[in-house]
Amino acid sequence: MATQKLYAGVKLRETRTRLGLTQKAFAERLGVSLPYLNQMENNHRPVSAQVVLALAGEFGLDVTELSAGDAERLVSDMREALADPIFSDAAPPLADLRLAASNAPALARAFLELHRAYRQTHERLASLDEALGRDGAQTVVSPWEEVRDFFHYCDNYIDAVDRAAERFSCPGGRRLDPIPHAIATLAKRGIEVQFSDISPLRERRDDTILINAHAGRATQAFQLLHQVALSTQNDLLEATLDLARFQSDTARAIAKIGLANYFAGAALLPYASFLEAAQETRHDLERLSDIFSASIEQVAHRLSTLQRPGAKGIPFFFVRVDQAGTITKRHSATRLQFARFGGACPLWNVHQAFETPTKFLRQLAETPDGVRYLCLARDVSKSGGSFTAPVRRYAICLGCEVSHAKGLVYADDMELGNPKAYQPIGISCRICERKDCHQRSVPPLERRLQVDPDHRGLLPYDIA
Incomplete structure (x- = not known):
């Protein structure tokens, strides 16, 4: 079977830029000629085995990142967008889409943003959206879709938040019981936790947090850890949101809840210990659920996020659908x-x-x-x-x-x-x-x- 050639020009340019090296200096450290590096960075030639080894040995780069870019996601998203009837027979061939995703990912994302804006405008017109009739009305990206795409293109792995959650749940390298640890942490902040017969899962009243007493232990732990994230990691969450540059306050607010949820899941299932247990149990979801007192859904979702550079788990996909198939x-x-x-x-x-x-x-x-x-x-x-x-x-x-x-x-x-x-x-x-x-x-x-x-x-x- 022929070996698939590796084209990773964008990743090479990103690595060189991050290191602050010129093409000449980068080529010298990789042991290749300047023209050869230029051809690789422009995807005119595949990345050779020599360069892959040099990237790992000289710069300590996790070489799996070379093939883990956004190209496949972008190609899939562009194909779906171009299937819109507005493009009629003008859809470019698959080979052209792959070239665009590999060589010009920023342009591909801009195209997707444009199509998404068009689609939302079309839907608003079809439903006679009142907002389009008001003065100053603007077409904006759906906040929910914007946040969804943020996590999608981050590989659903947020390194700084993930590591902060692991430090919280495993101080000194020993994993603590999440519920009493969360209650004690919140108490130090002057926040009292009560388990009560309330209809929502979690409700905050001033300095008191009410947790549904009838919810499962995994759900209670998750809700407490979510509150720990908002109370103790606010600066980290806000800094992450600043980097994301969301287009609206609504999208930012939704994303903050998403990041707090991410912290909660990562604290409930801390990276290193969870990855080790997953490998030892051969990814038996029921055993992992029992070991970490987590739900099957929490375990499955966490398995799909184990993409830490240098310590990656099996690359999984994860999806949840409702009864209507959505x-x-x-x-x-x-x-x-x-x-x-x-x-x-x-x-x-x-x-x-x-x-x-x-x-x-x-x-x-x-x-x-x-x-x-x-x-x-x-x-x-x-x-x-x-x-x-x-x-x-x-x-x-x-x-x-x-x-x-x-x-x-x-x-x-x-x-x-x-x-x-x-x-x-x-x-x-x-x-x-x-x-x-x-x-x-x-x-x-x-x-x-x-x-x-x-x-x-x-x-x-x-x-x-």
């Missing part, structure tokens, strides 16, 4: 990228999880680009704590490429080497290229359709 959480450290709008592929096992409560479903899946994955799905129910309170039901899915599958207990006895064992899945019907899918909801917008009234196959049309 994606409510999404993150991927793999080549699999989720649709920005709409639901997930109906052939994916995450939708079947609602039919088999409390059971893990395993699936071997293959995407149209030929990449194969091991997917693990399970339903998640969140009780409201009383008979009259609504029960929230979701399904979660965690997965990785099959090259990492042997590190998971769930891969045992599965036919990883059998091509027929893999279910063909897509990302979104709008951009999926499969012609014979019996679950296709809409035709692909990048292809022409052929309609024959005398012939009916799986679909009422043929995809050219």
